[in-house]
Amino acid sequence: MEPVLPLVLPLRLRIRLAQGLWLVSWLLALASGLTLLCSGHLLVQLWHLGTFLAPSCPFSALPKVALAAGTLALGTGLVGAGASRASLDAARYPPWRAVLGPLLVAGTAGGGGLLVLALGLALGLPGSLAAGLEEGLGAALAHYKDTEVPGHCHAKRLMDELQLRHHCCGRHGYKDWFGVQWVSSRYLDPSDQDVVDQIQSNVEGLYLTDGVPFSCCNPHSPRPCLQSRLSDPHAHPLFDPRQPNLNLWAQGCHGVLLGHLQGLASMLGSMLAVTFPLQALVLVGLRYLQTALEAVGGVIDEEGETQGYLFPGGLKDMLRTAWLQGGAAHRPAPEEVPQEEAPPKEGLPEA
Structure with a gap:
């Protein structure tokens, strides 16, 4: 060969x-x-x-x-x-x-x-x-408030470090924080009527606000950072919420x-x-x-x-x-067939 x-x-x-x-x-x-x-x-x-x-x-x-x-x-x-x-x-x-x-x-x-x-x-x-980050960041935002829940007590610190280190806010933008309760329940006064109304206004019973955590703020900006009432055009007359002048990180953490x-x-x-x-x-x-x-x-x-x-x-x-x-190794060997013995000859009758 x-x-x-x-x-x-x-x-x-x-x-x-x-x-x-x-x-x-x-x-x-x-x-x-x-x-x-x-x-x-x-x-x-x-x-x-x-x-x-x-x-x-x-x-x-x-x-x-x-x-x-x-x-x-x-x-x-x-x-x-x-x-x-x-x-x-x-x-x-x-x-x-x-x-x-x-x-x-x-x-x-x-x-x-x-x-x-x-x-x-x-x-x-x-x-x-992309799908893995979408799911993971969504869970991180949802557990941001669970500072006293075992297994999620470090979620707030890790999310704050992520936003400060990578200069990002929310999953796709700062408005993602509007759809989750990121304020811990231990900081909410149940006797405050505004808090009660805010919770009852949501079908899921969450305390939702149009604000963001402090880690969304750009510390290098010369102007103060706006963290609360971002969707109210009358709350901050000098700032337009439709323009990127809120001193927040513009990019979402997903991207x-x-x-x-x-x-x-x-x-x-x-x-x-x-x-x-x-x-x-x-x-x-x-x-x-x-x-x-x-x-x-x-x-x-x-x-x-x-x-x-x-x-x-x-x-x-x-x-x-x-x-x-391989075929020869798996092929069974032919068995030896014993030779058939010749039938005994019958004696001829004597004359």
């Missing part, structure tokens, strides 16, 4: 292959290191912003898979650099001959598979991020977080797209180098031409042989 993709490698080409493979392996190590940094940074950001992301959102799987893929790619780059460096010295190459084959199989199946999976997640998962996380995911996807072809080059180069050196006993400076290849036989013949061998 003819080998798959054979390549004739004389002495000069073998040496150049080993030198070029050493360079590409270090490029793979560099790219995979940057992939690890990008995936680690995205994982830390998701850890900080996990409160505002729905638990059912699968976006958090992207940095985890990318971390595993980047780790295996880094190992492949270091192995490729070490093997190509050792192949130039006949005394240092023998230890690599026994482990290079299993390492190539593991790098192709494990590293290549994880890289393809991470690339698919980087292309597909950012689309689910800010969506752009931030999708930007990190795009950067991670770019690094994965660079890492994948580099890993493929390293694995293919190592395979050609391994098969070429096996033909000359592991001595790269042996005179004469050798042949490198990816597989020792044709894929069609290999698959046919494997199929026939």
Whole structure:
């Protein structure tokens, strides 16, 4: 059977292959290191912003898979650099001959598979991020007042930190605060008739106001920030509520977080797209180098031409042989049928 993709490698080409493979392996190590940094940074950001992301959102799987893929790619780059460096010295190459084959199989199946999976997640998962943030931010606004409820006592602090750090207000704008009760019930006086009327005016029994928390205010503005009675045109004669002059953050937190996380995911996807072809080059180069050196006993400076290849036989013949061998292994052996004994001859009657 003819080998798959054979390549004739004389002495000069073998040496150049080993030198070029050493360079590409270090490029793979560099790219995979940057992939690890990008995936680690995205994982830390998701850890900080996990409160505002729905638990059912699968976006958090992207940095985890990318971390595993980047780790295996880094190992492949270091192995490729070490093997190509050792192949130039006949005394240092023998230890690599026994482990290079299993390492190539593991790098192709494990590293290549994880890289393809991470690339698919980087292309597909950012689309689910918008719905996850929509649900998570809605729950954060609803639990803003629950400062004494177990499990939600930190919702107010986290939402205030989010709005101050990312310069945003509400889910899509400051008017989102008008539809939720964000004032804790312990600050409401049940004997105050205005409070009672405000609660009874809502079918859900919530204390709704046309105001926003202090974290929506821009502290760098030279004018005072308006936090209450924002929809009343007579409450603030010098300000027009229809114009963006209320000294509040204009952007909603949904758009800010969506752009931030999708930007990190795009950067991670770019690094994965660079890492994948580099890993493929390293694995293919190592395979050609391994098969070429096996033909000359592991001595790269042996005179004469050798042949490198990816597989020792044709894929069609290999698959046919494997199929026939598998079928023969599962086919029951024919049972030996015992020969029937000849019936005894009846004695002839005597005359």
